[in-house]
Amino acid sequence: MSSEKIVEYLSCEISNYLEDIENNISLDHDIFVCRKDGVCLFKELSENVNAQTVGALVAGMWQAAESVNSINTISVNEYMLQFSTSQQGVMVYPLYLEDEIFLLTTLFGEELNPGKLKNSCRKLRDQLVNNYTDYQQMRPKEISNEKKKQEFLFSNISDKEIDQLFSFAGS
């Protein structure tokens, strides 16, 4: 599973591109990256925005839009999703890493120039895709496990352990 690598990549790298004058990127809004199932991999969100909620909603929106569009044959690469007024809204760009789509989301308000913002989001996405290979090469090689064992993470979980997890429910 590559998600963990992506989390590491985004947390190391994304901040380098949020203000990137050379590439004409300027983003000071809420930024969020999740998997297609809504699990959050990166967030830079205002305090009142809940990452899990945004993840579930953005993933749902994206998947619904994708299905609506599935009658078309245009490459998915070309799509982005936007719901906005001239000042505020949400933009989602697909980010392809490791043959998987991740959803790069910007939530914005009081934006004077959404056109420019859109451009920034797209360029940020492009930067993240372009630099991923370099990042991979620079990163220390993983010690390759000869046998890639797939075992269960937890075995024999007891009812008591489950009760503890649910102790909040006062059952």
Add this chain to the structure above:
Amino acid sequence: MSFVNYHSKEVNCKIVYYGPGLGGKTTNIQHVYKKTSGDSKGKMVSLNTDNERTIFFDFLPLDLGEIRGFRTRFHLYTVPGQVFYESSRKLILRGVDGIVFVADSQVERMEDNVASLKSLIDNLEDHGYDVSTIPLIMQWNKRDLPNIVSVEEMSNILNKYDSPEFSAQAVSGEGVFETLKMASKLVLMNLKSGI
């Protein structure tokens, strides 16, 4: 598809409540939401019609604290039960780690239970799941109502995979946590480790 992050020692899992319209899926997770307190409490999101029928999904994130050093997060989803929303149901099943099938115990709802179970199996197969190995819990809901099918018969007709089953009365909360705890246990025990 669960997400196990070894660096931050976190696991994320997705549980979907499936079943016929008006069977009580939303009521199940509303009860969980009501009973959740403090740090575990996330925001519940409901995408529904004006008369409270689910139109896309309900979503409740649960932060359950630690098990064996791993912080555990569950994402609970319900699907819309109305026949019309088949394509939405299919979308929501994507990446599922465990399923609670909420059946309506009323005699007149048995046909809908059967149809919904069939749709679940078809959709899972379309997503490439092996239905016999994915954690599945059966819940016989609305046991408080008068005209209901016996538990034995429900089991005979609907429990094809010999899944754990629970009687429930989601409006009063009876059986809700028993069902969810079993689902959580099976999902956690089904998580694969290894890089």
